[in-house]
Amino acid sequence: MSDISLTTTNTSGFDTESVIGGFAVGIDPMTETGPDPNSVLVADYAACFLPAVRMGARKSGYDLGKMEIEAEADLTDEDNLESISFTLKVEGNVENPEELVELGEQFCHVHTALREELHADVTVETEAFATASA
Template identity: 45%
Template sequence: MADIEVTSACEDGYTVESVINGEWELIVDALSNDGPSPNEVLAADYASCYIPALRVAAGKYNYDDIGEVEIEVAADLDEDDDLESIAFDVEVEASLGDEEQDIVELAEDICHVHSALTEELHADISIESGV
């Protein structure tokens, strides 16, 4: 048995319904009419992976309670609607002190989506902590 099992189906058009591990439903629409597009899902997934990775990284530097973390994602597409760039503006409630950049880099190493993307699509991350 695989670690992740997804069943995806499309009856007509460009809307795909997926069931992940027999439990979670996800609707993705290439045209963004009935749900987010695959690129929009990827951008959200990247941020959704990076936030817990940032929390783990902060914990390794003894910042155990960093409060709310919010990411504004900006992704640009090329003329073929392929992802061209991704940027994160990260706001962290607690101050991460002098270790801020080290925590950002460790979080990149921990984030599975970051690891799965080509280097050209790694997010350009700016962070502001203690907000």
Template identity: 50%
Template sequence: MSDIQTSTVSDEGFATTSQVGDFDLQIDALDEDGPNPNATLVATYASCFLPAFRVGGQKTGFDDLGKIQIDADAELDESDDLTEISFDVYVEADLSDEEFAAIADLAEDICHVHTALRDGLRADVTVVGDAF
């Protein structure tokens, strides 16, 4: 038996409903009934990186980073394939650039989506402290 099981269904067209555990996730290649797969991947990556960033903070002695927000940007080529992803990470805590860099490095090692993506497609991460 696998560790993760999902079921994705499309009755017609390009919209899908994925059953992920107890949750339904609407994804639509045309962005009509839900976000498209590339947008969903970018959001999933950010959703993985953010808690990994918190764990990285804890591992470096910063247990309370406060509010964290990731604004993600992605670039597509002419075939609509993802070519670049970047994260601007806004953190309530006011740490040094070196401390944020150490936390971001740990987050990259902790985030399972980061590990799963091919080497040429990883988020370029920028962290902004004292953001709120």
């Protein structure tokens, strides 16, 4: 028995619907009915990396507060992913921001699955959501 099972269907055109458990995800390389596959892959990577950082940080005793990733990717002329970069923004202050990158790389399964040349180049911004005091 497989660990992951899903069904992807295409009835006409180029758009697809993937049913994963009870969730349906529309993906369209033409971006008419949904995001394109490269964007979905980058979003999946970010959606894996962010909770991986939080999980690792909790194990290390950090309370990071609100977190977000701004992701960017470059494509080749053939529309293949060439590079991915993340800006990881965390509310809390962290003495060693590079440790957060290491935690994300250690615990993110998508990071592990991608070829090394396509691993995200991650920049960390701490205290990113601090408000100015009056």
